[in-house]
Amino acid sequence: xxxxxxxxxxxxxxxxxxxxxxxxxxxxxxxxxxxxxxxxxxxxxxxxxxxxxxxxxxxxxxxxxxxxxxxxxxxxxxxxxxxxxxxxxxxxxxxxxxxxxxxxxxxxxxxxxxxxxxxxxxxxxxxxxxxxxxxxxxxxxxxxxxxxxxxxxxxxxxxxxxxxxxxxxxxxxxxx
Numbered sequence: 001x002x003x004x005x006x007x008x009x010x011x012x013x014x015x016x017x018x019x020x021x022x023x024x025x026x027x028x029x030x031x032x033x034x035x036x037x038x039x040x041x042x043x044x045x046x047x048x049x050x051x052x053x054x055x056x057x058x059x060x061x062x063x064x065x066x067x068x069x070x071x072x073x074x075x076x077x078x079x080x081x082x083x084x085x086x087x088x089x090x091x092x093x094x095x096x097x098x099x100x101x102x103x104x105x106x107x108x109x110x111x112x113x114x115x116x117x118x119x120x121x122x123x124x125x126x127x128x129x130x131x132x133x134x135x136x137x138x139x140x141x142x143x144x145x146x147x148x149x150x151x152x153x154x155x156x157x158x159x160x161x162x163x164x165x166x167x168x169x170x171x172x173x174x175x176x
Contacts, residue, residue, distance in 0.1 A: 018090065029071055060138065109150040
């Protein structure tokens with residue numbers, strides 16, 4: 001049986017890995033739902049039988065509500081997945097996530113897009129929507145545009161560099 005200090009260290013490492021992967025799942029959920037919500041909402045409005053009016057305020061509201069839903073769904077999914085995974089697999093998934101340059105570049109493009117659109121959307125649609133929907137909805141639209149930008153760059157021949165995982169992190173440590 002392991003001594004209490006070693007058991008505590010393992011439990012703290014598992015908690016840190018779970019927290020990291022849950023936050024990462026929340027980020028990916030926000031990005032995915034921010035990308036999917038605007039076209040789905042637009043299709044919903046345009047295909048309704050009693051033709052509703054397409055409204056910028058409603059589109060922006062749906063976009064940031066979709067992003068908030070993505071945060072909640074991604075966090076719940078990531079937490080459940082992390083708690084039902086062995087500590088070794090959890091550590092391996094965290095290390096892979098840390099060294100995944102393509103995912104980091106996607107996050108960077110999504111963040112840049114969110115910041116740009118959070119500023120540009122209010123400038124373009126100031127009289128057409130409320131301020132909170134302009135800022136948060138613009139950030140959601142920008143996140144989706146940033147992800148699309150990353151994918152276009154990847155397809156056109158500018159992939160993210162490959163970051164090899166150091167050997168010391170892939171081999172389990174043999175501490176006694």
